Amino acid sequence: MFKLTEAPALSAGLYQAPELNIELLSNTPRLSLAPLKGETEKVKAALQQLGITLPSPTEAVLSPCMVLPLGQGQWLLQGAVPNLGALDGLVALTDQSDAWCGFVLQGAKVPLLLERLVANAPLTYFHGKAVRTQIEHIGCWVVGLTDNRWQILGPRSSAQSLFDALKHAADAVGALAD
Numbered sequence: 001m002f003k004l005t006e007a008p009a010l011s012a013g014l015y016q017a018p019e020l021n022i023e024l025l026s027n028t029p030r031l032s033l034a035p036l037k038g039e040t041e042k043v044k045a046a047l048q049q050l051g052i053t054l055p056s057p058t059e060a061v062l063s064p065c066m067v068l069p070l071g072q073g074q075w076l077l078q079g080a081v082p083n084l085g086a087l088d089g090l091v092a093l094t095d096q097s098d099a100w101c102g103f104v105l106q107g108a109k110v111p112l113l114l115e116r117l118v119a120n121a122p123l124t125y126f127h128g129k130a131v132r133t134q135i136e137h138i139g140c141w142v143v144g145l146t147d148n149r150w151q152i153l154g155p156r157s158s159a160q161s162l163f164d165a166l167k168h169a170a171d172a173v174g175a176l177a178d
Helices: 040-049 110-117 156-175
Strands: 014-017 020-025 030-035 066-071 074-078 091-095 100-106 130-135 138-146 149-155
Touching (some): 014 156, 020 156, 030 040, 066 138, 100 110, 100 156, 110 149, 110 156, 138 156
Antiparallel strands (some): 014 020, 030 074, 030 091, 066 074, 100 149
């Protein structure tokens, strides 16, 4: 029998500069949730009992776990997901932990970095907002966590390319005169 162990998407995933930090989230649990046909209202009610609401497009729920809309009738849950046993038979659940990588961006210069990478207006990815976009042709999410913190979520298979794009944009922002 094989013994499987978790491995981070990158061997090194930290970039620090004045007023700008980028850090890889390692081994973060992620789960996609899709209500079965006709069960959406029951699922919403059961999730409400657990303190979870399902966000509309362009919104993110940040507590008790992060919830993003993946598509029509599908959501991604990230972090400490409560026991979803009450949803048995009502939803299709898929472990997405190894499919995505996440980077936390923090600092006053992050909006300048995002302006160089994301076509969306900065107001679309501030606190509690989730924007599906592209960074260097990589499909990503930009999620506003707080006024000074964001998360970039992208495919694990593109982790190094995404990290490189973030670092290059950070270097460009760092080269700007204050």
